[in-house]
Amino acid sequence: MNNLKVRKIFVPIALSGTLVVTGLTGCGKKMDCDIEDEHMHKYVSEEGFETYKEGEYEVNSDMTWTKEVTTPNKQLETMSDFDLIRIDENIEALENATKNDLPYVEYEYKYTYYVPMRVGKITVSSPRTGRRFTTDLNHERLTGYIRDVDYKYQGYKIGENKRGKAVIIESDLVDDLTDIMDEYPYFKLSDYKQKIYSKKREMGKELIK
Helix, strand or coil: CCCEEECCCCCCCCCCCECCCCCCCEEEEECCCCCCCCEEEEEEECCCCCCECCEEEEEECCEEEEEECCCCHHHHHHHHHHCEECCCCCCHHHHHCCCCCCEEEEEEEEEEEEEEEEEEEEEEEEEEEEEEEEECCCCCCCEEEEEEEEEEEEEEEEEEEEECCEEEEEEECCCCHHHHCCCCCCCEECCEHHHECCCCCCCHHHHHH
């Protein structure tokens, strides 16, 4: 699909190639855990993604604490710091979470909104015309323009900056995370799935590939 514009459906921290570790923490209540040795708990998302995280919070980055534990190592600690999840350990969950991510079309329509304006000593509402997109082909006030929507996916790898601190490096957007997991073995729950929008065009006119 040519002339595509990237728009993320999630709103993560703005990424510019690399991120320095920030020590993200969980939230909510703390769970009871009587294990004295150093350990990390497995966390599971609603989609079935699994990873290990530091801390005892019930919820951490939209993932839920479990009693299952493992012994920490440098890689797991860095993954926890950056909220990373291994691709190769979550292939089945990724397949289930992306199996319905099929391309589709959105239709542009006009809508009216009102802007308050001061006229003398009174305030009046002045109508304006805006434009939005819908998947409803029978929506009122269609403009005759459409755009294509597709899904792409983003991975990460761990590196170091010039000061020797851990950073993560994002991949280009791809069709399948398993295609890049040898070089970019991780993903983030917050932004691994992203919608891609084509430029709008008149209905009935095909994209030039």
